Amino acid sequence: MAEGGPGPGGGESLLFLTDEQLRKGIEAMFFAYRGFTSDPDRILEGLDYGRAHHRALHFIQRSPGTTVNNLLSILGVTKQSLNRVLRTLIDDGLVESRVGRQDKRERHLYLTDRGAVLERELSDAQRARMRAAYRAAGPVAVQGFRTVLEAMMDPDLRRQFLREGGP
Amino acid sequence: MAEGGPGPGGGESLLFLTDEQLRKGIEAMFFAYRGFTSDPDRILEGLDYGRAHHRALHFIQRSPGTTVNNLLSILGVTKQSLNRVLRTLIDDGLVESRVGRQDKRERHLYLTDRGAVLERELSDAQRARMRAAYRAAGPVAVQGFRTVLEAMMDPDLRRQFLREGGP
DNA sequence: AATTTACGTCAGCCTTGTTGACTTTCCAAG
DNA sequence: CTTGGAAAGTCAACAAGGCTGACGTAAATT
Numbered sequence A, B: 001m002a003e004g005g006p007g008p009g010g011g012e013s014l015l016f017l018t019d020e021q022l023r024k025g026i027e028a029m030f031f032a033y034r035g036f037t038s039d040p041d042r043i044l045e046g047l048d049y050g051r052a053h054h055r056a057l058h059f060i061q062r063s064p065g066t067t068v069n070n071l072l073s074i075l076g077v078t079k080q081s082l083n084r085v086l087r088t089l090i091d092d093g094l095v096e097s098r099v100g101r102q103d104k105r106e107r108h109l110y111l112t113d114r115g116a117v118l119e120r121e122l123s124d125a126q127r128a129r130m131r132a133a134y135r136a137a138g139p140v141a142v143q144g145f146r147t148v149l150e151a152m153m154d155p156d157l158r159r160q161f162l163r164e165g166g167p
Numbered sequence C: 001a002a003t004t005t006a007c008g009t010c011a012g013c014c015t016t017g018t019t020g021a022c023t024t025t026c027c028a029a030g
Numbered sequence D: 001c002t003t004g005g006a007a008a009g010t011c012a013a014c015a016a017g018g019c020t021g022a023c024g025t026a027a028a029t030t
Helices: A011-017 A019-046 A051-062 A068-075 A079-091 A113-137 A139-152 A155-163 B011-017 B019-046 B051-062 B068-075 B079-091 B113-137 B139-152 B155-163
Strands: A095-099 A107-111 B095-099 B107-111
Touching: A011 B113, A019 A051, A019 A113, A019 B019, A019 B051, A019 B113, A019 B139, A019 B155, A051 A068, A051 A079, A051 A095, A051 A107, A051 A113, A051 B019, A068 A079, A068 A107, A079 A095, A107 A113, A113 A139, A113 B011, A113 B019, A113 B139, A139 A155, A139 B019, A139 B113, A139 B139, A155 B019, B019 B051, B019 B113, B051 B068, B051 B079, B051 B095, B051 B107, B051 B113, B068 B079, B068 B107, B079 B095, B107 B113, B113 B139, B139 B155
Parallel strands: none
Antiparallel strands: A095 A107, B095 B107
């Protein structure tokens, strides 16, 4: 199966699955994730915020007006955990929480101007690294990168991930 | 999108670098890392150990006899943080710490039989997901995956990563 | 002999995750 | 209209796993 299209001859393609190859993949994932988070972390370090705040800002920016419950399932944390982060962002005037118009139980979340500024700064740093890596690796590698990452997600998340921004 | 082909004409290859493409890559990284850690986390959850213990076991398994300082620089944490983890593993008889023969200040770390058993269980779970993703994506994608991950690491780590288990 | 290195440890702090319990608000079904 | 339950918020307590700072010891290096 998955006899990967342009792949090499025949059985050789299975050599990718030695424990040693897999171990290197695992370690690459570990080290790369560190690089991936390091730039935003450095920026946050001065302020009173952490990685959790960055994540909240990111996903509110991505879909303005999202509800708390939405955010909860995307981030995969408890509402108490998210709430603590969200409260500081709201108190500090980076996020605005509007009561729902149809369903007034819901709170819709938006970035304020100041929130958008911080989010930009953080994501600019993260994108810069991503862009450099993409450029260095080339389009074909990027396609493979995305394909493997998607195959590594939990199925429910993958479905959601592929649905939005789809074809 | 997904300009796919091995070598698209000229300027098209830059279309990969839109903010939207980069954002999707960033989110893919976030979601995939969650999947990547979820299986070992689930196993650890019952025991008294966490992700930090898994990391220590992994790197001791990878290079038996490694010193504490070595481990420190690979994991990128403080010695106090590592020590807390290492102490429990040693006390519980999963890791053995031997005084260095040449340099008696150093401690060389080894997995005990029991330690090796747990490490196996954890890495089997993680490898299983990795293997499934690799199989689903195919050899070409795997190559690209590795290339982009390596380009995303901090330069020092990348050098070290590429040196060992090299060509 | 003095200094540096490697390691261990105590103490205290922070972030970010967890459970559990309780309240308020509000929609919707009976 | 009443009530059941979902969505949200809040309080409290706790744990993992980071961090800094300070101190001690043994061994190697200068």
